[in-house]
Amino acid sequence: MEFYKFSKDSGKRISKFDSNFIMSRIIQTDKATNIGCMHLDQNGIVGFHQAVVPQLLVVITGEGYVRNDSEEYFKVQSGDAVFWEKDEWHETKSDKGLTAIVIESVELNPSLFMPLKK
Incomplete structure (x- = not known):
């Protein structure tokens, strides 16, 4: 699992x-x-x-929480992007609600376009 950002300050x-x-x-x-x-509505998963x-x-x-095969959840919010590799176990949930674009393809390399979130 990798975390990226696409916020205004990372644009051009x-x-x-x-x-x-x-952009x-x-x-x-x-x-x-x-x-x-x-x-995801309130308490969506x-x-x-x-x-x-x-x-x-x-x-x-909105905001929510993600995890991979570990049991630790990481908070995500507007401006964050999360990348999972093929076969990687994962889950997304939200207490308050969250709207996200999901992109799925055999050919994804977000590190070419977005900085890693620190």
């Missing part, structure tokens, strides 16, 4: 085409990729299971 200012915004890159793939939006393919959880709003 874009000015091309008279633009004025900050925080997340991932790029050439292979088939599934992208979904996951909504994605049960403990193995990742079928590498998986990236990109927290958009």
